[in-house]
Amino acid sequence: MIELVSAERCIACDKCIKVCPTDVFDRGADGVPVLARRDDCQTCFQCEANCPADALYVAPVTRPLPDDSPARDQEHLDRTGLLGSYRRHLGWGPGRTPAALRAVGPSLGPPGSGGASPPITS
Ligand code: SF4
Ligand code: SF4
Numbered sequence: 001m002i003e004l005v006s007a008e009r010c011i012a013c014d015k016c017i018k019v020c021p022t023d024v025f026d027r028g029a030d031g032v033p034v035l036a037r038r039d040d041c042q043t044c045f046q047c048e049a050n051c052p053a054d055a056l057y058v059a060p061v062t063r064p065l066p067d068d069s070p071a072r073d074q075e076h077l078d079r080t081g082l083l084g085s086y087r088r089h090l091g092w093g094p095g096r097t098p099a100a101l102r103a104v105g106p107s108l109g110p111p112g113s114g115g116a117s118p119p120i121t122s
Contacts, residue, residue, distance in 0.1 A: 001064050002024060002043075002058050003059045003064075004056065004057045004072055004073075005025075005034070006053075006057075009055035010053055010055045012031025015050045016051055021042065024047075028039060049087050050087075054088070054093075057074070057077050058122050094114050
């Protein structure tokens with residue numbers, strides 16, 4: 001569930017508004033998105049993944065957290081590194097290594113070698 005939009009970090013790029021499949025956000029007068037239809041959030045993380053300013057936090061729960069939850073507190077999210085943490089784990093953004101390159105798997109060997117094939121299990 002989307003919990004916080006950081007007005008301090010937001011650069012008003014509209015990406016979260018465009019990618020949200022359920023139209024949760026409206027553009028505020030200052031360009032910072034507002035959670036106009038929060039109950040429609042499907043916890044898909046697309047907004048957080050696509051925010052270039054790490055200004056969003058989506059909690060890995062399917063129900064809204066209470067207003068006094070630390071997950072709704074900008075200072076707590078800043079201090080714990082949770083703002084934009086999903087995007088960071090994906091490795092999206094300048095200077096980050098895409099998660100697909102950090103995945104653990106069988107060595108594929110050099111190009112043309114045939115590489116190691118994963119075992120057939122079914
Ligand atoms: S988590 Fe998905 S559904 Fe929820 S606000 Fe972000 S983009 Fe929209
Ligand atoms: S994607 Fe991030 S920076 Fe862009 S409008 Fe949304 S919250 Fe602001």
